[in-house]
Amino acid sequence: MEGPKDKIINDLLKRNKSRNKLIIIFTTIISLFFIFFLSLFYFFDFGPDKINSKDTLVLDKENISFDCLGEDKNIDFCMNRQLSIDLINDISNNIKILEDRNILQWNEKDYSKLKSFYDVGNRSFLLKKYKKSKDEFDLALLLSEELIKQSDKIYLDGISMGLDFLKNGNPSLAKEKFQEAGLIKINHPDVIEGIYRTEVYEEINRLIKESNLLIESNKINEAFLISQKAISLDQKNPNARSLYESLALSILERDYDEFIKIGNSSIVNENIKEGLKAFNEALSLKPGSEIAKKGIQNLLVIQKRLKISKLFSEAEDYEITEQWNKSFDAYQNIILEEENITKAQLGFDRIKKIIETKKNIEIYLSNPQRLSENIIRDEANNVLALSEQIINDFYLLYQKAPKKFSNLKNELKESISKMQIPVIIRFISDNKTTLIISRIGSFEPFNEKVINLRPGIYEIFGRKKGYKEKRLLINITSDFKKPIRIVCNERI
Incomplete structure (x- = not known):
């Protein structure tokens, strides 16, 4: 049987166990609340973070067990760390782009938000709160990309609207729009060109009016020079280009008609040099002109005819003056120009026979003693007869005898006669x-x-x-x- 003393001891033991159990439960609850509040502090920002070297050391000890370059690289802690590193580079580049595009002048408010997200992300990263830093960096990246899109739209709208205003004749509003685009890309060629075009717009209009007044006075050349000045100020100005092209076309048509007129007149007057120059000038203005091509063909036919006529005249003059070789060359050149001219072929054959006969006579006269031989003398008599026929034909053609050739023939005849007298x-x-x-x-x-x-x-x-x-x-x-x-x- 259990005595009273034992009973008291057992009750005390039971109470002590119950109290220890309550202590353990309470301690567990307190620990859980502490962990919860630490988690809240980790995931929520309660004000500016300040880096504490002691806190960093503690975190370093907590995270030292992770090998983010090796087997632990796929856990959330390491993945968030790597993503944060990648985002830092992208956001930094975007911020540089926005600063180059003068963001403080057109959206300072959103740029401040961007910088805030970026700064919080950087502080969280330094505290190795990689989940927090990644979230902040994600927000910063999205905002920076949106701001870049806004800057692109501002630039493109500025250029587009500037061109529209310029096209509609409102250079002052056009200049404002180009300057708005210049806030984004101040040194871009389109911005510089657009502002320049607005600044010369009024001067171009003045030149166009001056050119139109000259056109009314039929001073086309002077008007064209003024239009050249206008187009040189702005090649893209539609009014300047329209005036310039219209005047250029008018001058082209006028000059073309004038060259065709000169060419046709040259055909009538058989002025080959002037005509060819005029028709070629017309072709340079209108390369496909059939009129100019036909004119050149006609002139070439006339040129050939005149050349042949001149060669005939030269050939006959040389023949009359007994310049046989020159006459031979002239007839030969005629045949080269037109081989079917019978007169040229007859002249060529006639002069060729004269040259050959003259050569044979000179051979006999160079050694007249050979004429003492009957065979040689008979051959010489044949040449003599041929020379007499040549002289007769020459006389019938020109109503005169070839004096030099006749003298040569007579000299041969005398030599033959002398060689026959004992x-x-x-x-x-x-x-x-x-x-x-x-x-x-x-x-x-x-x-x-x-x-x-x-x-x-x-x-x-x-x-x-x-x-x-x-x-x-x-x-x-x-x-x-x-x-x-x-x-x-x-x-x-």
């Missing part, structure tokens, strides 16, 4: 020597003998028994008078 040759011997003359024959010994020989070269032999043969080579000319002594006086 010359009295006196031979002297010793009445013992036999005379032998080539082509003539032999003569009995004599003291003195006269023999008639026609001009030419003869071989003369003297023969006497017991003596060496005597040999002479004698050239007999028409005026030969010296006696020939033929005596064999050298014993064998």
Whole structure:
């Protein structure tokens, strides 16, 4: 049986266990609340964060167990850390773009929000609150991208509206819009060009009015020069370009018509040089002009005809003045121009025959002694007959004889005649020597003998028994008078 003392001890033990259990439960509850409040502090921003070296050390100890470059890289802690690093670079670039686009001048409020998100994200990152930093950076990135889109729209709207105002003749409003675009991209070529175009707009209008007044006075060239000044100020100004192109077309048509007129007049007057220049100028203005092309063709036909006519004139003049080689060349050039001209071919053949005949006559006259031979003399007589026919044809063609050629023919005729008249040759011997003359024959010994020989070269032999043969080579000319002594006086 349990005594009273034991009972009291057991009650005390039960009470002590119950109290310990309550203490454990209370302690657990307090711990849970503490963890909850720490979580709230971690996930919510209760004011500006201040970096505390002690806190950092504590966090470092808590997170030192994570290997974000190795096996732990896919846990949320490490992934948020890497995402934050990537976002920092993107946001930094976007902020640089926005600052270059002068954001403080057109949306300072949203830029301040952007900077706030970015700064909170940076502080959270330094505290290694990577989930918090990633969330802040996400907000900063979205806002920065939206602001960049706004800046693009401001720029594009400024350029587009500026061009519209300029097109509608309102340069002052156009300039305002270009300047708005310049807030975003101050040195962009489109902005600079747009502002410049608004500044020269009024000057261009003044030049256009001045040019129109000149047009009314029919001073087209002067008006065109003014339009060139206007278009040089702004190549894209539609009014300046329209005026310039209209005047350029008018001048082109006027000059084209003038060149065609000059070309046609040149055809009538057969002025080849002037006509070709005019039609080529017309073609340079209108490359496809059939009128100009046809005009050039007509001039080339006339040019060919005139050239052939000139060559005929030269050929006949050279022929009349007996410049046979030049006449030959002229007829040959005519044939090269137009091979089907019968007159040219006849002239070519005629002069060719004259040149060949003249050459043959000169050959005979260069060595007239050859005419002593019957064959050569017969050939020379044929040439003589041909030359006489040439002279007759020449006379029928030009009603005059070719004097130089006739003289040459007469000289040949005289040479032939002289070579046919025997010359009295006196031979002297010793009445013992036999005379032998080539082509003539032999003569009995004599003291003195006269023999008639026609001009030419003869071989003369003297023969006497017991003596060496005597040999002479004698050239007999028409005026030969010296006696020939033929005596064999050298014993064998």
